[in-house]
Amino acid sequence: MRWLALFLFVALPAWSESVVLGLSQNEIAITTSFDGSEILVFGAVKREVPVPDGPELEVIITVAGPSVPVMVRRKDKRVGIWVNTDAVEVDRAPSFYAVATSGLLRDVLRDTEDLRYQISVPRAIRSVGAPMSITDAPAFTEALIRIRSEASLYQLRENQVAVDEQTLFRARIELPAALTEGAYATRIFLTRDGQVVSSYETSIDVRKVGLERWLFSLSRQQPIIYGLMSLAIAIFAGWGASAAFSLLRN
Structure with missing residues (x-):
């Protein structure tokens, strides 16, 4: 029994870290003159032991607006007129989604962890079904991402999270004027060697x-x-x- 306890202790991760988070504001009021806003996400890493050796600590911050189904249509020119030809309903897409990282996303997060926690923009969108006549269903999701990225509704802000002494972190997230009402889920992930070692979640209330x-x-x-x-x-x-x-x- 003692050997089993020792084995379990050794098998635990070498790091034990958690997030202590702060927000510059947890409520955003939309008025007739509202033209966007900016929030400061800041916090610290709480540890029971000194900073571990090995890969450096990385931080990922995501802010997601309410998710709803979205109908994506493809247009084609027929007889000189642009008409809707095909349509695919995306099951769930956030109205706003921003990802800020302390490094390049591919370096701070493994694909398996992205699949598990649904962190990147494509992973945050859920599209599981399409008509049998549609042979390129992923293209509709890509089009949705492209359109909303051009409108600053989807953002990937790499190298925009500042991490000091592997303990303090901060990042600014810009919110556009076209915001949907609701709770905006804010998540913080601590990663080492691409693996998530801790996460924290809170929300920002956006109301007219x-x-x-x-x-x-x-x-x-x-x-x-x-x-x-x-x-x-x-x-x-x-x-x-x-x-x-x-x-x-x-």
């Missing part, structure tokens, strides 16, 4: 406030009133523009 919240709630809860109000505003704006134009002509 003020007039933006009132209009959003009205459109969902009282769509008829919202429609009539929008029509009235459009009529008033049209009348106002016409009156202003008439005054300018005179």
